[in-house]
Amino acid sequence: EWGYSPTNGPDVWARLFPQAGGARQSPVDICTSIASSDSNLEMKKLTFAYESQSDLRILNTGHGWKVEAPQSGSRLEGGPLGEDIYQLEQFHCHWGETSAEGSEHTVDGRAYAGELHLVHWNTTKYQSFAEAAQHPDGLAVLGVFFDVGNESNDEIEKIVSTLSEIKFKGQFTDIPDVIDPTTFLPSGLGYWTYLGSLTTPPCNECVIWIVYKEPITVTEEQVTYH
């Protein structure tokens, strides 16, 4: 089973998952000095629309939590996504042992306490998430960094308050509260974008990454492994 130790971590993933050795692998360090601002992106605004959902299923993936949130009514389009419409499939989180680490992307070498991923797939061109994940423009993932501060994030709280029920890998439970993914996004909507991959095996090179510049604030308890 893949993981993050020296014997099963990213350096050996390519043995079992060939795409992990590819040319557009994620995550990356975002070097802000060489990131170019594409005036074209200014014209095509990135737009998103989500529904609020209750009774979403949350799963302990063994590497964090994942909320299955297939939303046929959701739409992510514009910006780097051309003319295609992308639909929300799931969202999940990466965090670390301490609030000094945990994000997958880094910005000028700096890691954040954690990183939320909202995973979407191209419903204009493909018939299913699994099919979309086999194509270079199949998925679009919004990345939002977590900064640790004194304010807790109410929406994240609705999620982490269920973690005590799913202590072990493979366990799942329902989130009774209504969740609106829009509330996970920062107020400043500036982002970096690049063509990359799934950050974990099978590391398919199928993701158009959109990483927001502004982190959202959560408390230490909300992003540290217990």
Ligand SMILES: NS(=O)(=O)c1ccc(NC(=O)NCCO)cc1
């Ligand atoms: N961290 S990430 O790049 O957003 C990511 C998203 C989905 C996957 N995998 C996935 O969706 N597999 C399909 C069945 O679970 C792996 C990594």
Ligand SMILES: [Zn+2]
């Ligand atoms: Zn992720």
